[in-house]
Amino acid sequence: MPGALVLRLMLVAALAVALSGAVSAWLVARASGQEALSRMVSQQNDEVEVVARLLASKIEQSQKVLRTVAAGITPAVLDSPSSLEWLLQQGLPAVQFFDTMQVARSNGDLRLNLRGGRLEKASDLDPAERDALRRTLMDGKPLVSELIAGRTSEARVMFTMPLHRDDGTVLGVVAGGLRLQSQSLLPPSMALPAREDSKLIVFTRDGTILSHSDPARIMGKAQDEAGLAPVYTRWLEEAHPMAGRGVTQVQSDHIVSMAGMPLPQWIVARVSASQALLAPLRGAQRKAWWLAATSMALCVVLAVALMGWMARPLAQLRYKARHLLGAPSDEEPPDAMDWPRGIGSGGEVSELVRVFEALVVQRAEQQLRQDTLDGQFQAVLNSASVGIVISRAGALDVVSRAACMMLGYTPQELQGRPARCLYASDADYRQVGERVRSEVAAHGAFDGDICFMRKDGAPVWARVQGQGVRQGDIHGGTVWILEDITATREAQVQQSWERTHDALTQLLNRRAFDEKLGQLLAERFARAPVADLPAGEAPGDGVVLFLDLDHFTVVNDIAGHDAGDDVLRHVARLLASQVRQIGWAARLGGDEFAVVLPGFALARGQAVAEQLRVAVQAWEPAYHGRSFNLGVSIGLVVLDATLQDVPSVLYAADMACYDAKRAGRNRVETRHARDASVTSSGRMALGPV
Missing domain, CATH: 3.30.450.20 (PAS domain)
Known part of the structure; x- marks a missing residue:
């Protein structure tokens, strides 16, 4: 039997075949489903566009018929009630197209009110019809009224056409009404054939249903239709133009297509249950999945069998390696001590055997080194x-x-x-x-x-x-x-700390530095003076460093004073950590610092100063996404017999720092007291920043 590695490889191969087959089948099924859905959407979208155009053409045809009627009404006919009545009842066949007919003069006087071919009183005119006549007289333009509703059987739409004199002024208005369910407008047959999975609906902009596959829903509200309500609400919010172009939205359970008609402000919608429409496709996809699963199973069995046959030499090598390493084996073949058949001196399995043997030796050596390092590391930690x-x-x-x-x-x-x-x-x-x-x-x-x-x-x-x-x-x-x-x-937290330390950097402040350096000078001069030796060679005298940051104002100007304060704090911590065991540091003010190294000779002091300079230069602070390069100019002075008070020491160190600034910044310069005129009452000369 193959080992665990080969078994895992077989499992990976089986999973790869199964996964590739499943992904391929899923992609095919998904592509076919999307293609079918796309076709359904396109077909349904085209359907509502065609119905919208058909209804729009009916509206236009009704207006043409009414225009024909209006063309036959002359000013003389309008002034003669008997002539107008004869013309509309017998003289113009086009009048029979409408269910109701009204004629009014420009002053609003209703001259004729026909309903079903019978004359009715002017007082019987519906207020909505009277309002439509009045608006046409005022605007002088034809219009299609909103739905004039009563009972469902009496719901109608009114078409109006102005009558003009030769000079273009409005003479009167003629109006024709059509019942909603008439053959000329929205016949009941338009919503047929009825399907359980799809509904054709015509409704007004305010949501009143004019035509529906279910007659009981006529005059209802589109907001109550399953699937249609959210699409209709979004249509209104987005203010789609009523231009006849279809818009289709696919929801989780419905496919809704809508198209508008500009003149009557009506909307045609087809609402289909997506699950019912896609049911035949889902059945075909299930059959395809079963066929794909059967094919994948056969491919997996074949791949596993071939890999098992090809892995036999590796299985033999596994048993050999277990035997050589002394590991127990539950099933040792009779030829466990023999190398796998057919493997020569250059074979892969033979190379693996040599690698195994070398790894055993290396592991023992590495373990010995690791034990030694662990012991040394623990000793360092403990000490x-x-x-x-x-x-x-x-x-x-x-x-x-x-x-x-x-x-x-x-x-x-x-x-x-x-x-x-x-x-x-x-x-x-x-x-x-x-x-x-x-x-x-x-x-x-x-x-x-x-x-x-x-x-x-x-x-x-x-x-x-x-x-x-x-x-x-x-x-x-x-x-x-x-x-x-x-x-x-x-x-x-005690008061003495605040008195002697700088609040920003926590280093000694100028006052404490002067006191501490004064004590050091007093102790040094209390001892016996050293013989005249060259400056800086007197052992144990000590050195003082005067440090001034280079380009510090760039950080303040670009990154702000908070960043500048952070730079000062970091530099202070850097100085304190470097000299804590050998001296002390202080902030003299601004970006100026001082370091005292008691007992240091010149050479050793210069080494420490260079170390501080390199440490500051190596640090690149970053603020607001920008890095800054800093440096430090350091002036070094040796405490010798000519420097007897603090002002003299600081003046000499400051002058050395000034030399470093003039020499190009970011360097260490040494100055002996005898190189400058120094008095105990002299003032420090400030170098360039």
Whole structure:
């Protein structure tokens, strides 16, 4: 029997054949269904257009007949009641076309009212008919009235035609009425033959049904018709022109076609049940599906049989590999120790055997190296003085001993748990997550203070630095370095912190820097002076760096002051992290910073200054979709015997920074006190920004 891989390949082949057959059958069925539906839609659309044109032609024919009647009514006839009565009852055969006939003068005086060939009183005239006569006299144009309704058998439409004198003025009006169900307008036979799955409906613009396959629905409302109501409502909302062109909409259960007639403002609609229309097609499709399923089953059986026969050498190799690796086999063939027949030295199966043997050796060597690396990594974690955490997909993957002690947990309690367990609430966790994503988007890494919750519920503050295992990507795994700053945070809330630190960058402010540097100078001069050595070579004197950001105003002008403040905060964190163990940093004002490295000689101070310059240059902040290139000009001065007070030191460092600016920016320049005139009361000269 073939192995699991071959069985899966057989299954994939069977599924591929079945899927391809099913997709092909579905595409054919879908295409045929769409083609049939398209033909039905086109046929039904053409039908309502033809009916609309037929009805429009009837309306036009009725108007022509009425125009013929109007042509026979002269001013003299209109003035003679007897002549007018004879003309309309006997003299003009065209009058017999209409069910009712009225003639009125231009002053509104009704001269004649015929109904069914009999004279009736003027007072018997329907108000709607009188209104139609009045509108024609006022406009001087023929019109087709709205539906004049009574009982269904009495519902009628009135046609009017103005009578003109030779000079074109309106002499009077003649009107003819047709019953709705008359042969000249909407005969009952028009809706035949009746079908259960389809209805032909004629209705007015306001929704009154004029003709219907079900006579009981005449004079009803189109809004009550299943399937027609939503299409009719949308027709009105979209204000379709009554131009005779058909519009068809396919719904889930109905196909509705509509066409309008411009003059009487009527609408012809065909409403068909789509399921009933498509029933014959569905039956044919079901038969086709059964035939396709039978063909696919035969193809699947044939494909599986051929693959099983072709996979016999691979099955033999599987048993051989299991035997060589010492794995138990439930069914060992008699020739289990022989290679598959027909495989030469260059055969694929033989190559696989050699690969298997090489992989076994490599696996043993890799396991040994992995065990060694794991031991070394664990030793680094256990000996690190700061907390180290590696997270992946929101879970704590690796936690060092120092991090566990800081958070009050054991490694077993934290490893594998979600990072949410280290926060007091879901809101805190989400807020920190947003900060991390924002920092990484702007700076490529995270550096900030975060408040965690210990196992005992007490808060613990940590300085956290995060960097993705892959640069700029925190989703594939992140390395976090945690430094406990709870005591520092407590000091920050005290008044002394606000007095000595800059509120924006959290570095020492100018006042605190002057005091601390003054103390350093006092302690240095309290010691025995060093013999006259060249400047910068006196061991342990120290250096002072004056830093001025290059092109900082570009960030402020383009990205705004909030972005500028963010740049200052980031640069401050960068300086603090670089010199925390060897000196201190301060913000002197604006984009100017200072760094003091006590006990440093010139060469070592220059190396640190260059390191700071490279770090600032390597950072490319991004705000509002735009990246910015920053640099820093650094002036370096060595603390020697000629620099005895803070103003002298800062003046010399500032002049060195000015030299760096003049030399092209983004560089380190060194200046000795003896190179410039320095007095303890001198003022600092500001270099270019």
